[in-house]
Amino acid sequence: xxxxxxxxxxxxxxxxxxxxxxxxxxxxxxxxxxxxxxxxxxxxxxxxxxxxxxxxxxxxxxxxxxxxxxxxxxxxxxxxxxxxxxxxxxxxxxxxxxxxxxxxxxxxxxxxxxxxxxxxxxxxxxxxxxxxxxxxxxxxxxxxxxxxxxxxxxxxxxxxxxxxxxxxxxxxxxxxxxxxxxxxxxxxxxxxxxxxxxxxx
Amino acid sequence: xxxxxxxxxxxxxxxxxxxxxxxxxxxxxxxxxxxxxxxxxxxxxxxxxxxxxxxxxxxxxxxxxxxxxxxxxxxxxxxxxxxxxxxxxxxxxxxxxxxxxxxxxxxxxxxxxxxxxxxxxxxxxxxxxxxxxxxxxxxxxxxxxxxxxxxxxxxxxxxxxxxxxxxxxxxxxxxxxxxxxxxxxxxxxxxxxxxxxxxxxxxxxxxxxxxxxxxxxxxxxxxxxxxxxxxxxxxxxxxxxxxxxxxxxxxxxxxxxxxxxxxxxxxxxxxxxxxxxxxxxxxxxxxxxxxxxxxxxxxxxxxxxxxxxxxxxxxxxxxxxxxxxxxxxxxxxxxxxxxxxxxxxxxxxxxxxxxxxxxxxxxxxxxxxxxxxxxxxxxxxxxxxxxxxxxxxxxxxxxxxxxxxxxxxxxxxxxxxxxxxxxxxxxxxxxxxxxxxxxxxxxxxxxxxxxxxxxxxxxxxxxxxxxxxxxxxxxxxxxx
Numbered sequence: 149x150x151x152x153x154x155x156x157x158x159x160x161x162x163x164x165x166x167x168x169x170x171x172x173x174x175x176x177x178x179x180x181x182x183x184x185x186x187x188x189x190x191x192x193x194x195x196x197x198x199x200x201x202x203x204x205x206x207x208x209x210x211x212x213x214x215x216x217x218x219x220x221x222x223x224x225x226x227x228x229x230x231x232x233x234x235x236x237x238x239x240x241x242x243x244x245x246x247x248x249x250x251x252x253x254x255x256x257x258x259x260x261x262x263x264x265x266x267x268x269x270x271x272x273x274x275x276x277x278x279x280x281x282x283x284x285x286x287x288x289x290x291x292x293x294x295x296x297x298x299x300x301x302x303x304x305x306x307x308x309x310x311x312x313x314x315x316x317x318x319x320x321x322x323x324x325x326x327x328x329x330x331x332x333x334x335x336x337x338x339x340x341x342x343x344x345x346x347x348x349x
Numbered sequence: 350x351x352x353x354x355x356x357x358x359x360x361x362x363x364x365x366x367x368x369x370x371x372x373x374x375x376x377x378x379x380x381x382x383x384x385x386x387x388x389x390x391x392x393x394x395x396x397x398x399x400x401x402x403x404x405x406x407x408x409x410x411x412x413x414x415x416x417x418x419x420x421x422x423x424x425x426x427x428x429x430x431x432x433x434x435x436x437x438x439x440x441x442x443x444x445x446x447x448x449x450x451x452x453x454x455x456x457x458x459x460x461x462x463x464x465x466x467x468x469x470x471x472x473x474x475x476x477x478x479x480x481x482x483x484x485x486x487x488x489x490x491x492x493x494x495x496x497x498x499x500x501x502x503x504x505x506x507x508x509x510x511x512x513x514x515x516x517x518x519x520x521x522x523x524x525x526x527x528x529x530x531x532x533x534x535x536x537x538x539x540x541x542x543x544x545x546x547x548x549x550x551x552x553x554x555x556x557x558x559x560x561x562x563x564x565x566x567x568x569x570x571x572x573x574x575x576x577x578x579x580x581x582x583x584x585x586x587x588x589x590x591x592x593x594x595x596x597x598x599x600x601x602x603x604x605x606x607x608x609x610x611x612x613x614x615x616x617x618x619x620x621x622x623x624x625x626x627x628x629x630x631x632x633x634x635x636x637x638x639x640x641x642x643x644x645x646x647x648x649x650x651x652x653x654x655x656x657x658x659x660x661x662x663x664x665x666x667x668x669x670x671x672x673x674x675x676x677x678x679x680x681x682x683x684x685x686x687x688x689x690x691x692x693x694x695x696x697x698x699x700x701x702x703x704x705x706x707x708x709x710x711x712x713x714x715x716x717x718x719x720x721x722x723x724x725x726x727x728x729x730x731x732x733x734x735x736x737x738x739x740x741x742x743x744x745x746x747x748x749x750x751x752x753x754x755x756x757x758x759x760x761x762x763x764x765x766x767x768x769x770x771x772x773x774x775x776x777x778x779x780x781x782x783x784x785x786x787x788x789x790x791x792x793x794x795x796x797x798x799x800x801x802x803x804x805x806x807x808x809x810x811x812x813x814x815x816x817x818x819x820x821x822x823x824x825x826x827x828x829x
Contacts, residue, residue: 164673165666166545166645170784175765179415179430181389181437183498193786198772222666224546227579227645228784229763230481231387232497253549253581254481254495261499308513309371322398325375325507328367332403332509335366335377345602345610346379346474347406 150263151318155244156288159298160207160216161281167221168228169255173237186233187240208241212284220274220281221248225266226255235262245289247296249274260311263318265291273303291316353620356584357517357552360492360617364475366509376512379474381504382460383410383447385438386765387479391502392441403508405446409469412438413459414765416452418728418755423453431766445505458731458757461485461699465569466733468598472587472614477504482699482781483582484575488568489595490587490617492552495576515581516550516626519619521557524633529815531709532567533701533779533798535559535631536574537639541649543629548580551627554619555585559633565594566705573700574781577646586618638814640686641783641796643674648783650686652801652813658682677785678793679773686811689795693776694725694806695788696752696799698762701779702730704737706799710752711743713803713814716822719751720809726753726768728760752806764789777805 177189195206202209208216219238225248226234235258238246244264249271251259259266267289269277273296277287280298288297291312296303314321325332340347354362366375381404388410395402402408415431416422426432435452442449450457456467461482464470472490477483479501486493500510522535540547553575555568563571568585575583592611595601602610637651648671650657659671659682675682680689696702696710710727719725727747729735735757738744747754761768762780770776770792779802780787783794795811804814 163669165670168645168782168784170763170782170787174786174790175763178386178765179428179434181393181434183390193790198790224549224579227545228481228782230479230495230497232390232479232499235497250546250549252546252579254497258497258499261497308373310369310373310511320398321511322394322400322503322506325503325509325511328375329507331367331375332377332507336508339377343473343610343613345471345606348602348606 149261149318149320152244152263152265152291152315154288154290154292155217156286157217158212158215158284159218159220159277159281159287160213161278162207162219162221163278165222166224166227169226169231169234170228172226172234173231178231178233183236184240186237187242190237190241215242217242217244218287218289219243219246220277221246222274223248223250225251227252230254232258232262235259235264239264247274247277260315263315265289265315267296267305269296269303269305276301353622355517355619355623355625356490356554356586356617357492357515360473360475361514363473372513374512375509376475377509378477378504379407380469380476381408382464382476382478382483383408383501384414384460384478384480385412385434386414387498388441388501389434389437390498391505392445394502395445395505400506402445402447402505407508408447408505409464410438410442410447410449411457411460411463412452414759414763416758417766418758418760418768420756422756428767455732455736458734459699459702459759461573462702462730462734465489465565466598466731468595468601471595471601471610472591473617477510481576482573484580485569485573485699487572487575487583488565488585489591490585490614492582492584494582515552518548518551518553518627518629519625520553520555520629520631522555522559522631522633523557524559526559526633526636527815529800529818530636530638531798531800532563532570534636534639536571537641537646537649537796538631538636539629540574540578540646541639542631543578545577545645545647546579548575548578551580552582552584553578553580555583560585561588564705565590566703569703570700574646577781587614638798638801640801640811642678642680642686643671644677644783644785646781646783646796648674652686652811654686656680656682656684656686687813688810690775690810691723691777691795691805692774693770694723694802695761695776695778695780696726696802697728697730697760698780699730699759700781701799702728702734704734706779707734707738707743709798709800710803711746713800713807713817714750714752715746717750717807719806722809723806724753725751725806726755726761728755729757731757750807761788763787777802777811
C-alpha cells in the first residue's frame with residue numbers, strides 16, 4: 149500500500165453535502181477488473197457532459213485544481229455504495245486526502261486501505277478551508293503530527309492510532325493479521341466445538 | 350449477574366479473535382458472500398501474494414450486478430466488459446474452490462436474496478460481502494455489513510476483519526400498520542426522520558411490536574436500507590418467525606445441530622435492561638405510504654404530501670441540496686406528489702424482489718392494466734423466487750396486466766446491465782437509492798414499496814395505494 153506522511157498542494161473545494169459514491173464513480177466504470185485507470189472517470193457525470201466534453205464550471209476542470217492533491221467537501225462524504233472504486237478513482241486522479249466534517253463509514257474505511265487520508269474537521273474549520281481552497285491557497289496535511297495547515301492557521305484532527313501506523317508505514321494489513329494466524333486457528337477450534345453447525349457445510 | 354447486553358454486543362463479543370491495545374479487534378467472519386463487481390481485484394491480490402482462501406466452505410459466490418435479465422440471456426452477455434467480469438468470477442471460483450451459482454442455475458439471484466433463501470444466513474453469525482446492502486442479513490439477527498474490495502481480500506485470506514466496535518442504536522416501532530403500509534414505508538419513514546447520516550457509526554437494532562409482526566421478507570427490507578441511514582448494520586432479534594423461515598433450508602443446520610442452534614439463537618435477543626447509545630421511537634399508526642421526491646433516501650414524504658420548498662429551509666447545505674435535487678428531478682415546490690406522472694416502473698432489487706413483495710404487487714395488479722404511458726418491469730430476486738411466483742400463478746397476473754416479467758438480477762436498481770433509464774425518464778422504483786444517475790444518467794427515481802410501485806404502474810402517476818386497496822376491482826371490470 150502507498151505510504152502517507154505529509155502532503156502539501158492545491159486543494160479543490162467541493163462545497164456539497166452527501167456526495168455519494170455513485171457521483172464519485174458511476175456504475176458503468178465498475179466493470180473493470182483492475183484497480184488503476186479510474187482517475188479519468190472520477191466525478192464523471194459532474195465533470196463531463198453525456199457527449200464527453202468537459203463542464204467548465206466543475207472545479208476539477210479548472211486551473212489549478214486539475215492538479216489538486218486534496219479535496220475539501222461538506223458533510224457525509226462518500227455515502228452509499230461500498231465500491232472501493234471511489235478511493236481508487238480519487239487516488240488515480242492524484243487526490244491523496246479528503247477533508248470534510250463527516251464521512252460515510254465504508255468509504256472512510258476504504259480510503260485507509262488505499263493510502264488516502266480522510267480528515268474529519270469541525271464544520272467551521274471546513275468552511276474556512278473551503279474558502280481558502282477557492283482562493284487557491286495551498287493546504288498541508290501532516291499525518292504524523294495530525295494537523296492541517298493552511299493560511300497560517302493550524303487545525304488538529306483525530307485518527308485511530310492503528311490506522312495512522314499502517315498509513316505512515318504503508319503496511320499491508322493482511323500480512324499483519326496473518327501474524328496472528330495461531331489465534332485465528334484457536335478461535336476456529338473453539339467455535340467448532342461450541343457451534344458445530346457453522347462448520348457443517 | 351453480568352451486565353445486560355444487546356444483541357449486537359453478544360454477537361460482537363463472541364467473534365473477537367484478538368483485541369489490540371488501541372481497541373482494534375480481529376473479528377472472525379462466519380460467512381462471506383462474493384459477487385463479480387467487487388471481487389476481481391481481491392482475487393488478483395491473493396494470487397500476487399500467493400495466498401489461499403482460508404475457508405472456501407464459508408464462502409458463496411454469485412453473479413448478479415452485470416447479468417442480463419432478458420429471457421434470452423443464456424445465449425451469453427453481449428456487453429464485453431460485463432461478460433469479462435462474470436467470466437473472471439467464474440475463473441476465480443474454480444481456481445480457489447468456492448461454490449458458485451451461475452446464470453444457468455435456478456438458485457442464481459441477487460446476493461442478498463440467495464444467502465437467506467439457501468439458509469446460509471443465520472442468527473448470531475457475522476456475515477460480510479463487498480456490497481453495502483449486506484445489512485439485509487441483519488434481519489436474521491446476524492451482524493452483517495458491507496465492505497470494500499481490500500477487505501474482501503482480507504476476509505478471503507484470513508476469514509477475519511480488523512474492526513472497532515460500533516455504537517448501538519435502538520429504533521422501536523410499536524403498534525399496527527395501516528392497510529397498504531409495509532416494511533418499506535417503515536424504513537423510509539425512519540430514514541426521513543434520522544437522515545442519510547443519522548445512523549453513521551451505529552449498528553441499528555429494530556424493535557417493537559410492528560417489527561415483530563413483520564415476515565422475514567419485511568424484516569429484510571427494513572435491514573437492507575439501514576445503510577441508507579449511514580448505519581454500519583441493521584439488526585432484528587431472532588424469534589419463531591426467523592426459525593420457521595430457516596428450518597429445512599439447504600444450508601440451515603440439520604438434525605441434532607438444528608436443536609442445538611435454535612437453543613443458542615434463543616440466547617441472542619438483547620437482555621432486559623441493556624442500554625443503547627441512542628433510542629428512536631416511531632408509532633406505526635403515524636406511518637403513511639412513503640415516496641421519495643429528491644436525490645437521496647432521506648428526501649422522502651408521505652404520498653399525501655407535497656414537494657418541499659427549499660426557501661423554507663434555514664440550513665444552507667440542506668437548502669442547496671434540495672434546490673439541486675428539485676432541479677435534477679424536474680419538480681416544483683408545492684406540487685402534490687400524487688400529481689407526478691411517471692414513465693417507468695421497476696419492481697425488484699435486494700430491497701424488494703422476494704416472493705412476498707411479488708404477492709403485494711399481484712394484489713394491486715390483478716384485474717388492472719399497466720397505464721398506457723408506462724413501461725413496467727418486474728425482476729425477481731432469484732431463480733427460486735421466480736419459480737415460486739410462477740407456481741402461484743403470479744406471472745400470469747403480471748403478464749395479463751402488462752408487466753414485463755424477467756429473469757433474476759440486480760437490474761435497474763443500479764443499471765449496470767442493459768436495464769436503465771433514459772435521461773429525463775421518471776421511474777417508480779422499489780429499489781434503495783435515488784441518487785443522481787443511479788438508474789441511468791439523467792434518470793429520475795422515486796423510491797417506494799412494491800404495492801405503491803404497482804399502484805403507480807396502473808395509474809401512470811404516483812398514487813396512494815390505499816385508494817386502490819379500498820376499491821378492489823374484479824376481473825370483469827379490468828382496466829383503469
